[in-house]
Amino acid sequence: MINLRANSAQDMKAQCVSLWLLGTTLVLCSVHTTAFRRCPVPVDMHLLEESFQEIKRTVQTKDTFQNITILSPVETLRSIKPVDVCCVTKNLLEFYMDRVFKDHQELKPQILRKISGIANTFLYMQKTLQQCQVQRRCHCSEEATNATRTVHDNYEQLEIPSAAIKSLGELDVFLAWIDRNRQETSAA
Amino acid sequence: MLRRLLVPLVALLSLRLCPGTHGSELPKPPEVWFKAEFFQHFLCWLPISNQSESTYYEVQLDWYGRSPWESLPHCSQAPELCCDVTMYTLHLYRSNGYRAKVRTVDGSRFSNWTLANTRFSVDDVTLKVDSVKLEMHEGFIFGMIQLPRPQVAPPGDTYESIFTHFRQYEIAIRRVPESFKSSQMVDHENFTLPIPGEVGKFCVKVKPSIGSRTNKGIWSEEQCIALTKQYFTMTNLSIFFALILLLCGPLAYCLVLHLYVRRRGTLPTALVFKKPSPSILISKPPYPEMQDIIHPLHVQTFLKVSPEHLNLHGSMNSGFGSAKPSLQMEEPHFFLPTPHPQACSALGKGKPPDLQGSCSDGGSSGGSSSSSSSSSTDSGICLQEPSLNPGSGPPWKQKAGSTSQGQDDSGISFVRNSEGQPGSTQDSSLLGHINLLGPEAPAEEDPDTVTFQGYLKQTRCTEEKTAIAACLEEDTPLTDGLCPQFRTCLDPEAGWPPPALAKGYLKQDPSGITLAPAGVPPEQCNQLNEEWPLLGLTIFGNLGPSDWNFAHDLDPQDCMAAPEGLLGSFDSDLVTQPQISNLYSSE
Numbered sequence: 001m002i003n004l005r006a007n008s009a010q011d012m013k014a015q016c017v018s019l020w021l022l023g024t025t026l027v028l029c030s031v032h033t034t035a036f037r038r039c040p041v042p043v044d045m046h047l048l049e050e051s052f053q054e055i056k057r058t059v060q061t062k063d064t065f066q067n068i069t070i071l072s073p074v075e076t077l078r079s080i081k082p083v084d085v086c087c088v089t090k091n092l093l094e095f096y097m098d099r100v101f102k103d104h105q106e107l108k109p110q111i112l113r114k115i116s117g118i119a120n121t122f123l124y125m126q127k128t129l130q131q132c133q134v135q136r137r138c139h140c141s142e143e144a145t146n147a148t149r150t151v152h153d154n155y156e157q158l159e160i161p162s163a164a165i166k167s168l169g170e171l172d173v174f175l176a177w178i179d180r181n182r183q184e185t186s187a188a
Numbered sequence: 189m190l191r192r193l194l195v196p197l198v199a200l201l202s203l204r205l206c207p208g209t210h211g212s213e214l215p216k217p218p219e220v221w222f223k224a225e226f227f228q229h230f231l232c233w234l235p236i237s238n239q240s241e242s243t244y245y246e247v248q249l250d251w252y253g254r255s256p257w258e259s260l261p262h263c264s265q266a267p268e269l270c271c272d273v274t275m276y277t278l279h280l281y282r283s284n285g286y287r288a289k290v291r292t293v294d295g296s297r298f299s300n301w302t303l304a305n306t307r308f309s310v311d312d313v314t315l316k317v318d319s320v321k322l323e324m325h326e327g328f329i330f331g332m333i334q335l336p337r338p339q340v341a342p343p344g345d346t347y348e349s350i351f352t353h354f355r356q357y358e359i360a361i362r363r364v365p366e367s368f369k370s371s372q373m374v375d376h377e378n379f380t381l382p383i384p385g386e387v388g389k390f391c392v393k394v395k396p397s398i399g400s401r402t403n404k405g406i407w408s409e410e411q412c413i414a415l416t417k418q419y420f421t422m423t424n425l426s427i428f429f430a431l432i433l434l435l436c437g438p439l440a441y442c443l444v445l446h447l448y449v450r451r452r453g454t455l456p457t458a459l460v461f462k463k464p465s466p467s468i469l470i471s472k473p474p475y476p477e478m479q480d481i482i483h484p485l486h487v488q489t490f491l492k493v494s495p496e497h498l499n500l501h502g503s504m505n506s507g508f509g510s511a512k513p514s515l516q517m518e519e520p521h522f523f524l525p526t527p528h529p530q531a532c533s534a535l536g537k538g539k540p541p542d543l544q545g546s547c548s549d550g551g552s553s554g555g556s557s558s559s560s561s562s563s564s565t566d567s568g569i570c571l572q573e574p575s576l577n578p579g580s581g582p583p584w585k586q587k588a589g590s591t592s593q594g595q596d597d598s599g600i601s602f603v604r605n606s607e608g609q610p611g612s613t614q615d616s617s618l619l620g621h622i623n624l625l626g627p628e629a630p631a632e633e634d635p636d637t638v639t640f641q642g643y644l645k646q647t648r649c650t651e652e653k654t655a656i657a658a659c660l661e662e663d664t665p666l667t668d669g670l671c672p673q674f675r676t677c678l679d680p681e682a683g684w685p686p687p688a689l690a691k692g693y694l695k696q697d698p699s700g701i702t703l704a705p706a707g708v709p710p711e712q713c714n715q716l717n718e719e720w721p722l723l724g725l726t727i728f729g730n731l732g733p734s735d736w737n738f739a740h741d742l743d744p745q746d747c748m749a750a751p752e753g754l755l756g757s758f759d760s761d762l763v764t765q766p767q768i769s770n771l772y773s774s775e
Binding site for chain 1: 255306399401402
């Protein structure tokens with residue numbers, strides 16, 4: 001009789017624990033999806049893609065360091081979690097606005113015009129994300145911070161002109177990553 | 189001289205003929221590029237200008253961001269200037285792209301590497317559908333786009349999974365032999381092209397695209413379909429059947445309704461009227477137009493009535509139609525004892541001629557009513573309307589005239605007290621006057637009047653109304669008469685609501701009292717009591733069972749007592765109480 005009571009008590013505890021875990025999982029999932037859709041960034045990706053395609057040949061041709069990458073070392077961006085998308089996007093936008101576009105010296109006006117268009121679009125996106133950060137909807141985790149630091153480290157390994165041109169050449173990687181996250185957000 | 193110049197010349201010529209001997213002299217391919225469709229990736233390059241048969245090109249591929257470069261030997265042995273690198277770029281759609289380089293090799297000489305213009309990425313893939321299937325339904329072209337399904341694609345890498353969102357397709361259609369003139373964009377793999385009212389051969393081609401990408405697309409092969417007129421389409425058939433239902437539905441409904449309506453319904457059991465049994469005292473008067481079953485009284489009961497009592501016939505009507513010939517029998521059915529001469533004379537004054545005549549005729553002849561019985565349902569008691577004689581009531585008389593007019597009195601009518609209004613005090617002194625009011629008249633307002641709460645609405649002619657009105661005007665003192673004057677004077681002008689038809693007569697207690705008027709011989713009184721058991725009970729209004737007992741306890745000989753005593757034994761209120769509430773109790 002005492003054993004039966006003990007078994008029943010254990011069963012109850014196990015059920016409670018399982019229910020607690022289930023509830024925690026559900027809460028986390030909801031938080032996850034909520035965070036993912038916390039700061040949507042409206043942007044015309046097609047316009048960005050077109051602008052890049054027009055400068056892609058020029059900037060990528062000038063990239064002589066084929067064995068080095070700045071944005072995609074060991075699939076850095078692909079390993080970013082959805083909850084860190086907002087933070088990483090904001091940091092990379094700052095990276096391009098504060099370092100790449102300023103360090104690159106373009107002589108051809110057609111290329112410069114396209115790069116300016118891309119920069120303006122990045123500026124609009126940056127302001128939207130800053131508002132989300134003020135509203136505490138764009139939290140930066142340690143992983144997001146580490147990924148941003150890796151990008152900066154890779155950029156610093158090269159000379160500034162080479163790094164800048166390489167970073168411009170890898171804009172397609174950054175744009176594809178933004179588009180993929182935006183589609184996943186809309187689907188969620 | 190020539191021998192000394194020959195050696196340098198030979199050396200010079202050897203250098204010019206063999207430029208790649210040291211790797212840097214062999215020209216490199218001028219240009220290298222990728223061209224790709226969905227899982228069909230090719231690396232192409234331009235050849236050098238002066239290549240020999242031993243010249244070949246070496247290709248190397250690099251997964252962007254990873255090392256080292258990978259050589260593609262099969263590309264070196266290919267005579268064409270393009271090499272299929274699909275199997276080496278399967279992760280193109282899941283990675284950041286590939287880099288490729290090509291150099292010329294001729295023997296032992298190698299040229300410099302020529303890198304591909306751009307990094308090979310998803311943006312470089314040209315989109316194309318596999319095919320398109322067309323079907324025709326009711327003048328519409330239904331198209332189904334077949335997306336490419338390459339066998340070399342890794343598991344899970346399909347067109348839909350790679351390009352999840354913003355898939356678009358440009359649809360172009362032309363009518364043979366015309367050319368393509370217009371196109372439209374669709375967002376799904378299944379589309380519909382309306383071509384109403386046209387026949388012929390139509391060809392369709394499709395070009396895919398991605399809304400968020402700059403990928404180029406190419407047209408698919410034309411797929412043609414022939415449109416012909418179809419008469420037996422689903423739309424036409426559905427319209428046809430709908431019309432049939434619309435036409436046949438009302439017909440069927442009318443048919444069903446007709447059959448149902450023609451079928452005679454049967455009355456429920458509860459409403460089935462049973463034929464009266466012969467044992468009922470009241471015989472049914474032969475009035476075909478009457479719907480109510482009237483149980484006439486037995487004739488024998490009233491055969492002994494002396495003609496002297498005929499004058500009281502009308503006033504003693506306990507529940508039969510007023511102003512009508514009482515019974516259809518030749519003999520007067522029941523009569524009250526002869527009232528006091530003074531009272532009777534007073535009653536006689538001012539009597540409506542019709543009423544008097546009818547009632548007297550009925551009383552005198554006894555059978556005059558029979559001639560008019562066919563049109564009247566009055567079984568014998570002629571009541572006077574109170575409107576005609578509020579103060580006094582003429583004796584009950586048969587009203588042949590009224591019956592001849594075909595009035596359908598199927599029940600009981602009673603005299604109203606005074607001009608149709610209850611509460612009149614004129615009859616308070618008239619013990620014999622029992623004024624029976626309509627059903628709407630509040631009995632409690634006029635204790636001196638007899639109120640009947642189940643009165644039949646009697647339709648009568650104007651003459652009768654006049655006669656009845658005159659009846660109400662008369663006033664007969666009750667005490668002088670010493671004979672109960674039962675009269676009902678109906679006031680057609682009273683604002684009473686139409687009372688319901690009474691279904692029968694008052695219950696007559698055989699052992700009821702007999703109110704013998706003054707002057708009635710005891711023998712007659714006894715006879716009255718015996719022969720007219722119906723009379724006594726009709727007098728009293730709201731008498732309950734105890735009252736009935738009281739009435740029953742009265743000895744017939746009491747009628748020979750002093751009228752005052754007899755009358756005094758009755759509560760005036762009782763006399764004036766509405767009496768006919770017990771009419772239906774025994775019924």
